[in-house]
Amino acid sequence: MNCKEIVELISSAVDNQIDEKQKLILTEHLAVCPKCKKEYEFELTTKRLISSFYPSFEVSEELREKISYCIRRNCDVVNTQSTPKKRFTYWYLIVPVILLIIIVIISFRTRHNHPIELAENNLIKVIYKHFDEILDGDREIAVKTSDPNILQASFKRHIGIDIEIPHLQNCALIGGWVSGEFGQKLIHMLYKDEDKIIYYSQLNFNDFVNGSQLYLDADIIKKLKETGIYIHKEFECCSVVFRLCENQLCIIAAEMDTNTLLSHLKK
Amino acid sequence: MKFLSRKIQQDKKQKEFLDEAIPHMNLLYNFARHLTGNPDDADDLLQDTYLKAYRFWDKYEKGTNIRAWLFRIMKNSYINKYRKDTKEPEVVDFDEIEEFYTSAQTEISTEDDLVKKIFNNLFEDEVQKAIDELPTDFKTVIILCDIEGFTYEEIAEFLDIPIGTVRSRLHRARIMLQSKLINYAKKKGIIK
Numbered sequence A: 001m002n003c004k005e006i007v008e009l010i011s012s013a014v015d016n017q018i019d020e021k022q023k024l025i026l027t028e029h030l031a032v033c034p035k036c037k038k039e040y041e042f043e044l045t046t047k048r049l050i051s052s053f054y055p056s057f058e059v060s061e062e063l064r065e066k067i068s069y070c071i072r073r074n075c076d077v078v079n080t081q082s083t084p085k086k087r088f089t090y091w092y093l094i095v096p097v098i099l100l101i102i103i104v105i106i107s108f109r110t111r112h113n114h115p116i117e118l119a120e121n122n123l124i125k126v127i128y129k130h131f132d133e134i135l136d137g138d139r140e141i142a143v144k145t146s147d148p149n150i151l152q153a154s155f156k157r158h159i160g161i162d163i164e165i166p167h168l169q170n171c172a173l174i175g176g177w178v179s180g181e182f183g184q185k186l187i188h189m190l191y192k193d194e195d196k197i198i199y200y201s202q203l204n205f206n207d208f209v210n211g212s213q214l215y216l217d218a219d220i221i222k223k224l225k226e227t228g229i230y231i232h233k234e235f236e237c238c239s240v241v242f243r244l245c246e247n248q249l250c251i252i253a254a255e256m257d258t259n260t261l262l263s264h265l266k267k
Numbered sequence B: 001m002k003f004l005s006r007k008i009q010q011d012k013k014q015k016e017f018l019d020e021a022i023p024h025m026n027l028l029y030n031f032a033r034h035l036t037g038n039p040d041d042a043d044d045l046l047q048d049t050y051l052k053a054y055r056f057w058d059k060y061e062k063g064t065n066i067r068a069w070l071f072r073i074m075k076n077s078y079i080n081k082y083r084k085d086t087k088e089p090e091v092v093d094f095d096e097i098e099e100f101y102t103s104a105q106t107e108i109s110t111e112d113d114l115v116k117k118i119f120n121n122l123f124e125d126e127v128q129k130a131i132d133e134l135p136t137d138f139k140t141v142i143i144l145c146d147i148e149g150f151t152y153e154e155i156a157e158f159l160d161i162p163i164g165t166v167r168s169r170l171h172r173a174r175i176m177l178q179s180k181l182i183n184y185a186k187k188k189g190i191i192k
Helices: A003-014 A020-032 A034-053 A061-073 A091-109 A123-136 A148-159 A205-210 A218-227 A258-265 B002-036 B039-055 B066-086 B094-110 B114-121 B124-132 B136-147 B152-159 B163-187
Strands: A172-181 A184-193 A196-204 A229-232 A239-245 A248-254
Touching: A003 A020, A003 A034, A003 B163, A020 A034, A034 B124, A034 B136, A034 B163, A061 B002, A061 B039, A123 A184, A123 A196, A123 A239, A123 A248, A148 A172, A148 A184, A196 A205, A205 A218, A205 A248, A218 A229, A218 A239, A239 A258, A248 A258, B002 B039, B002 B066, B002 B136, B039 B066, B066 B136, B066 B152, B124 B136, B124 B163, B136 B152, B136 B163, B152 B163
Parallel strands: none
Antiparallel strands: A172 A184, A184 A196, A196 A248, A229 A239, A239 A248
């Protein structure tokens, strides 16, 4: 082998990557060629220099944990600034919490809402709807007046019948309107007891007895026929009283307990 | 049922990956530190490599050299990232290497105690700096061979190059290093 070929062997020899036969050839050549020997020594020294001077690094436990954690969580990006322990891992709670907040807000805003599911043409639902609109300020009162005669004239003009405007104890009339519900005309009156609004609605009782689109449950009709009064007990936020006066069904609702409400109805 | 089966597959994949790939993390980190030259970039490179490896775990042929597979991912990530960052390709001037080689040989032939002098008077950071300044291809073989202690065969597999290329790159890399170290030694007045 000439020097050029030996030089090619030197790197392999330095890295211990030659076989016995090559090693023998190299040793024989180096023994007689000082130039190649120096070349070999220099390369060997350089390798030692690198391995002895160049530091060895170890991955930190924190980084190891971060990567393992990320793989377990199937994430694509590792945040190098924060440890996995500090990462917020309760994202699955976000949706229920938001829903809960929305429900609380809605229930707070609509605390007057009907708490039970009723058919659209159920009288109770209709009454509640109107009462809610009043309390929430969504209902524009057609006739704002404290004069019963003005309201009576307005009702007559709309439904052609003289309706006697009831007088409620310790309450002031504040207005009223007429609405058409499922083919029937309902009249609505509003009163005020200091800061409480009392809603009063009236319609022909016989319409319910004979059957109409707007209906009232049979047991309520039966009770009204027997006793002339029915106190609805399903709602916590307000009291609702059904009262039968001759042929007229009066529905009175207010955000107050039933006894207080009834005290307003006493003549 | 589909969800359950997917979950089982995913758990299996995770377990396999954690069992097989994680034990080589130190080795790869060491390589990353030498490649990048600083701990922050090395952290990023290691994370990049492992997340990529996990994503493409299905592509890994079971029973083959996992270290080679991981090293290849790391080297490619490094090249992609750093070449992207610097926005200019790394050019290796082979004529310059030959010049170093000739120069180094001249130095060797003129000074018998040169090796000893350099060896005894250089500091760790100077050796590190000399290695860090090598072009990536040369630095890589030096790290894998002289620092990590891999065989030529393994390095060839890691880098997907012939063994002959590993050998010649190593030889040239060492000559370049010798040249750089001689220059340091000259600057420090160790040799004239």
